[in-house]
Amino acid sequence: MNLTISGHHLEVTPALRNYVTTKLDRITRHFDQVVDIRVLLTVDKLKEKERRQRAECKIHVKGNDMFAESSHEDLYAALDELVDKLDRQVGKHKTRVQDHHREAPKRLM
Template sequence: MRVEVSGHHIQATEALREAIGRKLERINKHFPNVGRVNAKLKVDKNQHQIELDTLYLGKHLSVKASGKNMYAAIASASPKLHEALSRQKEHNKARRHDNSESNWQKETQETSDVEDTYAEYDEAI
């Protein structure tokens, strides 16, 4: 997973990059399909903020967190991103399950239509 870090009113130091990388290791283990995460660091009036953006299973996900220092904000944002990815993964699983059930229902309906046609044919003979 590639992590791109940018800063607004703050310099993205190597220590911040490493801290973000360490916090996102868990996400990389659990969600190997995440190719890139954009981390935007921002400081406004002594409030440190981070926004993590990624694309997962065709859906754009974004989480924001803030803290008294940037490391606290990073520590807060990582579980939020993990939760958002988990929700998206479960949503896709549920959608696939629903589609397979509806396909099964369609096949069952088609089978019963064919059986009805045979029944009508047998009655005509």
């Protein structure tokens, strides 16, 4: 799995990088066919203070690409919302991929 964490108008500190990797472990624990994860953390120069910190993530899994973004006044809260959204998307994808067919019952003669 390739993990890329980058910042726009923001320096990605080791503590922030560690927080992102621990949160994304939840996704890889639920679905092991994750190929690539790209996280972009930005600080926007908006007048509204409550939506200033933004986190975006693109996940490439076997057979699908997923994208989610979240904005909040706190970057850690934005990351929490982002991981929740991605976890729901990965869960839906996992249920679609799994084989739900059952074997036909064997006849008794």
